[in-house]
Amino acid sequence: MGDDLSGRFVEIYEHAYRPVLAYALRRCRDPDDAADVVAETFTIAWRRMEEVPAGDEARPWLFGVARNVLANHRRGELRHEQRTAALREHLAASPSLALLPDDGLSEISRVFGGLPEDDRELLALVVWEELDTAQLGQALGLSRNAVRVRLHRARKRFARALAEDGDPRAATERSAW
Incomplete structure (x- = not known):
């Protein structure tokens, strides 16, 4: 990534980190999950720096990315909960426990x-x-x-x-x- 894009990323990060973190904290049950959402959001921004809008439009764009990251995170949590529930049912019916x-x-x-x-x-x-x-x-x-x-x-x-x-x-x- 060129120096221009690196400098721009740093500027966007410094300007938007706290608002994106607050956004994630209000939507996640666990602060660690919020930190993961923020990290993934800025990782996507880094990879797609050419697509990040200029100026004040970068922050709403990051909120959109964070929203998608949260949706993926929630889908993953739901899949995990479903697999865990299925495993619990399987274990409850296990002859070993009987x-x-x-x-x-x-x-x-x-x-x-x-x-x-x-x-x-x-x-x-x-x-x-x-x-x-x-x-x-x-x-x-x-x-x-x-x-x-x-x-x-x-x-x-x-x-x-x-x-x-x-x-x-x-x-x-x-x-x-």
């Missing part, structure tokens, strides 16, 4: 969440993803023997944490793992 009664799920989830991250990942790969020791080794980059040792220790820690929590299923859970 394995435990609702009251037990929250207790076990709490105990499970208190385990070290490595234990949670290992146990989750076994139970939810149904990986055997060879597959675990491949996924984690470990030997089968190392997986067996870690899995044994993770199961013991989980059973101990369940027992400490007073869960009567601790002994049966241990045998199920």
Whole structure:
């Protein structure tokens, strides 16, 4: 971009940044989204500097660009919300969640969440993803023997944490793992 257009962009940016930001802030739920809208608006202006009207007409042109950016942003949010709702429905119907009664799920989830991250990942790969020791080794980059040792220790820690929590299923859970 030539020096003339670069200088013009700086002038437009300095003149219109605050009004465009205010425009976006009034229309976005999250200030981070407003910042994204402003950044995208000025990115488009930079790429299309030859099309930006001169003088006072630049600001309304930028509002039009920001309006289109907001519309795209809202469409993206709507698609995200629809996909999230569909995923929630799918998860709610998942047989994996049907394995435990609702009251037990929250207790076990709490105990499970208190385990070290490595234990949670290992146990989750076994139970939810149904990986055997060879597959675990491949996924984690470990030997089968190392997986067996870690899995044994993770199961013991989980059973101990369940027992400490007073869960009567601790002994049966241990045998199920």
